[in-house]
Amino acid sequence: MAKKYAFLFPGQGAQAPGMIKDVAENSASAMKVIDDVSKLIDVDMKKLMWESDAKELSRSDNSQIAITTASLAIMAALKDKGIEPSAAMGFSLGEFPALYAAGVLSFESVIKVVRQRGLIMQKVCEEIAAENAGHAPGMSAILGLPPEKVVEIAKGIKDAYAANMNSVKQTVISGTFDALAEAEKAATEAGARRAVRLAVAGPFHSPLMQKAADEFEKVLADVEFADPKIHLFSNVTGKAVEKGSEAKSSAVLHLTHPVLWTDEEAVLANIISVEGGQMEWSVLEPGPGKVLSGLWGQTEFGSGMPASPVNTWEVISAL
Structure with a gap:
């Protein structure tokens, strides 16, 4: 039986100057993706991805389109080797390459939607920062505390929200500056190993991003979302997506609702188990970075079936 692949697509924060340059230089298909994106949005993607410094690349209006382009370019290179997904899921921004893959x-x-999403989020985050100078909302990672305890802490604090259910060891909270400080203190007192304020532009995946969601909904109004052709999973529900209409509504809710990543991982693991197990499946992370492979490795099923980052030509050529 032919090998099946599950693709995990990384989100914002995975970007790095020079990312996937070696892939594009060795794969005409990957380079074509980059050139096609450049033409679609009138941005020199090679210059953006390979010549920008880390600060410039970290802006939402730059990082989101760069990461998406990188993921789609890697997908094209993998397709040339006969490697295509039977299942796809993405973390936050990564859900959009997953929608394309499915x-x-x-x-x-997907390119035009992601471009507008990045522009909207950058604008809204700049507005939030200007309104709260030196006291801006953001996100904090709570390490070493059970997710359910972090959710309980967030629920007890005004303007604090459990935002990213990353793993059994890590949950991210979004909130106002004061709410985060209170949540960090409460988490530490409850036994968290660490509470780390993240270097992000805004309180992502929380109701504090409602303005961005309202603007993004207008962008999606006339965009067609087809029914998925392979297994696809939603950050918003933590479950499989059956209809394009569901994917469309979730794309808006995505900005104000938590990322239920651990739930998605469990659903994918169950599908893999039912449909042949680890002998017939491989889990790949096509995109910059290796965060999702690490999170998969923290699951109860990850040790027996590791996920592999795929973001260099050396790795692709060895598959």
Whole structure:
């Protein structure tokens, strides 16, 4: 039986100057993706991805389109080797390459949608920062405390929200500056190993991003979302996506609702178990970085079936 692949697509924060340059230089298909994106949005993607410094690349209006382009370019290189996904899921921004991989969004649609998403989020985050100078909302990672305890702490604090359910060892909270400080203190007192304020532009995946969600909903109004052709999973529900209409509504809710990543991982693991197990499946992370492979490794099923980052030509050529 042919090998099956599950693709995990990384989110914002995975970007790095020079990312996937060696892939593009060795794969005509990957380079074509980068060139096509450049033409679609009138941005020199090679210059953005390979010549920008880390600060410039970290802006939402730059990082989101760069990471998406990188993931789609790697997918193209993998397709040349006969490697295509039977399941796809993405963390936050990564959900958009997953929508493309599942046939829900066309190439042109996913690029234009992600471009507008990045521009909107950058603008809203700049507005939030200006309104709260030196006291801006943001996110904190709580390490070493059970997720359910972190959720309980957030629920007890005004303007604090459990935002990213990353693993059994790590949960991220979004909130106002004061709410985060209170949540960090409460988590530490409850036994958290560490509470780390993250270097992010805004309180992502929380109701504090409602303005961005309202603007993004207008962008999606006329965009067609087809039904998925492979297994696809939602950050918003933590479950499989059956209909394009569901994917479309979730794409808006995505900005104000938590990322239920651990739930998605469990659903994917169950599908893999039912459909042949680890002898017939491989889990790949096509995109910059290796965060999702690490999170998969923290699961009860990850040790027996590790996920592999795929972001260099050396790795791709060895598959």
